[in-house]
Amino acid sequence: MTGEEPPRETLSSERELPGGIAVSDATAAEIYGEEVPAARAAKTAPGASKLVTFLWALPGTVWLILFLVAPVIVVLVVSFFTGTITGFSKTWTTDNYTTIFSSTSQYLDTLGKVARNAAIVTVVCLLIGYPVAYFLAVKVKKVQYSFALFIIALAPFFTSTLIRVESWIPTMGEHGAVNEILTKIGLINHPLSILLFSDFAVSVALVQLLVLFMVTPIFFQLAALDQSAIEAARDLGASGWKVFLHVTLPLTRAGIMIGSVFVFVLAMGDFGTYRLIGGGKVGSIGVNISNLVSLLQYPQAAAQAAVLVVAMVIGVVLLLRFAKLEQGF
Amino acid sequence: MATQEQVGEPGPEVGEARANGTSGPAGLELRRLTKQFADVVAVDDVSLNIDSGSYVVLLGPSGCGKTTILRMVGGHEHPTSGDILLDGESLVGIPPAKRPTTTVFQHFALFPHKTVLGNVDFGLRMQGMSKQEREKRAMDMVDLVGLSEMRFRRPSELSGGQQQRVALARVLVTNPKVLLLDEPFGDLDRLLQLRMRVELRELQRELGIAFVHVTHNQEEALSMADRIVVMEGGQIQQVGSPAEISQRPANVFVAAFMGDNNILRGSVAEVNRDQAVVDANVGHLAIPTGEHSHSVGDKLTVAVRANCVNLAAGEQAARPNEVVATVAATEYLGDTIKVHMRAGEHNLLAKLPEQRYTEMSKLVGKPVVASWDAMNVQLLRD
Numbered sequence: 001m002t003g004e005e006p007p008r009e010t011l012s013s014e015r016e017l018p019g020g021i022a023v024s025d026a027t028a029a030e031i032y033g034e035e036v037p038a039a040r041a042a043k044t045a046p047g048a049s050k051l052v053t054f055l056w057a058l059p060g061t062v063w064l065i066l067f068l069v070a071p072v073i074v075v076l077v078v079s080f081f082t083g084t085i086t087g088f089s090k091t092w093t094t095d096n097y098t099t100i101f102s103s104t105s106q107y108l109d110t111l112g113k114v115a116r117n118a119a120i121v122t123v124v125c126l127l128i129g130y131p132v133a134y135f136l137a138v139k140v141k142k143v144q145y146s147f148a149l150f151i152i153a154l155a156p157f158f159t160s161t162l163i164r165v166e167s168w169i170p171t172m173g174e175h176g177a178v179n180e181i182l183t184k185i186g187l188i189n190h191p192l193s194i195l196l197f198s199d200f201a202v203s204v205a206l207v208q209l210l211v212l213f214m215v216t217p218i219f220f221q222l223a224a225l226d227q228s229a230i231e232a233a234r235d236l237g238a239s240g241w242k243v244f245l246h247v248t249l250p251l252t253r254a255g256i257m258i259g260s261v262f263v264f265v266l267a268m269g270d271f272g273t274y275r276l277i278g279g280g281k282v283g284s285i286g287v288n289i290s291n292l293v294s295l296l297q298y299p300q301a302a303a304q305a306a307v308l309v310v311a312m313v314i315g316v317v318l319l320l321r322f323a324k325l326e327q328g329f
Numbered sequence: 330m331a332t333q334e335q336v337g338e339p340g341p342e343v344g345e346a347r348a349n350g351t352s353g354p355a356g357l358e359l360r361r362l363t364k365q366f367a368d369v370v371a372v373d374d375v376s377l378n379i380d381s382g383s384y385v386v387l388l389g390p391s392g393c394g395k396t397t398i399l400r401m402v403g404g405h406e407h408p409t410s411g412d413i414l415l416d417g418e419s420l421v422g423i424p425p426a427k428r429p430t431t432t433v434f435q436h437f438a439l440f441p442h443k444t445v446l447g448n449v450d451f452g453l454r455m456q457g458m459s460k461q462e463r464e465k466r467a468m469d470m471v472d473l474v475g476l477s478e479m480r481f482r483r484p485s486e487l488s489g490g491q492q493q494r495v496a497l498a499r500v501l502v503t504n505p506k507v508l509l510l511d512e513p514f515g516d517l518d519r520l521l522q523l524r525m526r527v528e529l530r531e532l533q534r535e536l537g538i539a540f541v542h543v544t545h546n547q548e549e550a551l552s553m554a555d556r557i558v559v560m561e562g563g564q565i566q567q568v569g570s571p572a573e574i575s576q577r578p579a580n581v582f583v584a585a586f587m588g589d590n591n592i593l594r595g596s597v598a599e600v601n602r603d604q605a606v607v608d609a610n611v612g613h614l615a616i617p618t619g620e621h622s623h624s625v626g627d628k629l630t631v632a633v634r635a636n637c638v639n640l641a642a643g644e645q646a647a648r649p650n651e652v653v654a655t656v657a658a659t660e661y662l663g664d665t666i667k668v669h670m671r672a673g674e675h676n677l678l679a680k681l682p683e684q685r686y687t688e689m690s691k692l693v694g695k696p697v698v699a700s701w702d703a704m705n706v707q708l709l710r711d
Contacts, residue, residue, distance in 0.1 A: 226438065226441075228434045228435070228436065228438035229438050229439070229440055229441070231405055231425075231432075231434065231438065232432070232434055232438040232439075232440070232499075233440070233451070233455075234404075234405075234424070234425045234426055235403060235404075235405070235425045235426070235431055235432050235434075235500075236426075236431065236451050236452035236455055236499065236500070236503060237426040237427075237452055237455035237456055237503065238426060238451075238455045239426060239455075242455060246440075246451070246454075247440060250442045251441070251442060253442075
C-alpha cells in the first residue's frame, strides 16, 4: 500500500482524549483528511536532501557511464570507420550498415530467427518459471524452506555457464545419454539428431540456462505479495483460480516483465550457447560478431552489434509497453 | 482468572447479551468457539450472541483473540472446535466466498492495481453479474460514499479516508448480512477517525445489518458500540453496553484495561446491615453489600472510578471511603484534569472538572483527602 504508516494510537492515550471534540467536517478535511499520500511524501523531501540523493545516484551513474555509455559510443564510432584487412582506418563510411541491410546479407534473417527464438525461450521460461516461483513462494509454507529450496534451485548457477552448456553435448549428442536411453528402451530406433546442433536444441539449452532469471523476480514479488489483498478477493467471492487471475497475476506483472526482459535480452545476445549447442549450423548475431572480431573486422562487427542493440531496445520497449510498468504494477 | 467460570457455563454477562437479543435465532451466534494455533490457544471456548442489526465491538489488547474470532466468522480461519451460526445455520466449513459476511480488512487491503470502480465492482464481478449491471451498482455505491470524482483513481492516489470509503463501498455493494471490521481506523489520522466513527455508525443504522468491529482502542469502542465485548487471553471478560463496561467493570482486567480506575485490595473487617467495611491497602472502605454476602476476613478487590473521586485539602481521614494522599502531579486534559496521588505505596487517581486545575496544581506535594460514595465502589472479580 502506501509507504509511511501513520502513528498508531497507544493503549494509554488518555492524554490526548479530547472527550466530545466537535470538529466540523471542513476543518478536519483541511487539517488532515483529503491529502493524498503522494503529496504528503513529496513535502517531506526538502531541498537539503538533494545532495544526499545525488550521492546515492553517483556510484550507479559512474558505473553506467564507464561501462555502458562509453563502450556503446566507442562501438557506434567504430561502426562508421572503414574496415581494413588488419582492423580499420579512421575514414568515415556508412558501408558497414549498407552491407547489413543489403539483399545478399543474411543478417536480418538471422536477427529475425534469433528474436523469434528469444521470444519462444521467454514464453517457455515464463510457463516453467511461474509455477516454480509460485510453489516456492506460496505453496511452501515455511519461509526457511522456501528460501532453502530457492537456493537449491540456484545451485546450477554455482558452476560456470560454459560448463553447463558444454555438458549438453554428452547429454543430448547423437551418442549422448538421452539418445542412448531412448534407444535402449525402444522408444526410438535411430538417435534423434534434433537434440543437438539445431534450433530446438539451442532453445532447450537457453531455457535451461535462463529459467532462473524468470523465477527469481517472480519469486521475490510473490513472496512480498500483500496476502490481505488475496484474502479480500476470497472474501468478496473469488474462487482460487479467479483470485489468481484477478489479483495474484496482475500484482506480479512487474516480476514477470523484469524476468522476461532478462531472459529475452540474454537469449538474443547469446553467442556461447549458439556456438556450442548450435555447432555452427545455427547462426546468431552473437556468433556472427564473434567471428567477425576473430577476423579483425571490427567496424563490421561494431555495426552488427549496434543494430542488435537497437533491435533489443525495441523488443524491451514493446515488452514494457505491454506491461504498463509506468503505472507501478 | 475469573473468566475460568465462563468455560463451563456462559457467565451472567453472556446471558445478558442473549437476553437483549430478538427472539429466535436471528443474528450471529458463537457456540463454544475455540481456536488453537500450534501451542497457543487464541480463542478459548467463547460463546456469544450478536443480534442482527446491532453494532458490536470486540475490544481487547493485541493477542487477546478478537481478530481470530473475526477471521473465523469471515471464514479465513477454521475453528478448532465449536460452531458459528448465522440466523441459525452453521457457517463452519463454508469458504469465505460463499459466506454472507464480508470483511473490511486492517489497512483496507484494496487491490492496488484496480481503480476505485474496479475495486468496488469486484465482488459483483465474482458473482458473475453482467458488466452493465455491476458497473451501475458499483457507481451508485461509489456515489454513496462520495467518491464519484475519484472513480478512475487507483488506491495509491487516494488519501487514507478515501481509501477507507473505498474499502467500505467494496464490501457493502455485495449486500452482506454481517459486516466484519478489523481495526478499521488503524490507518487514519485522529481527526479523521473521529469523523469516520460517526459516519460508520450512521451507515450501520441505515443498513440495519450487524457490524462486528475489532479494536484495541477503548475510546473508539465506547463511542461506537451498542455492546462491547471485552476480551483477554482468548476469553470474554465482560459483555455490556458502553456505560455498563465503564461504570461497572466486572473484573480486575476490565477495570484496568478500560483505564481511569483506582483498583484497591483489602479484606472484610466488619459486616453491618447494609454495608461491609473493608480494610484496604489505602485505608478503610465501606461498600454496599447488595446481593453479595460477605464475611469477615474475605479478600476483596474493588474499583473506584477516577471521576467519582472527590478531593479536598486536609490531613485527616474521618470515615470510611476517605483516604489521605499526597498530590504527586496534575495533568491538564482540556475539559477535565487528572490528579495523580500517592497514598503510602499506592497510587490514586482522580478526575476533576477543568475549573479546579489552578487549585489542584497549587496542592502538588501537599496532603489531600480523597473521598467517594460507597455506591461508587465496584466489587471486582479477580
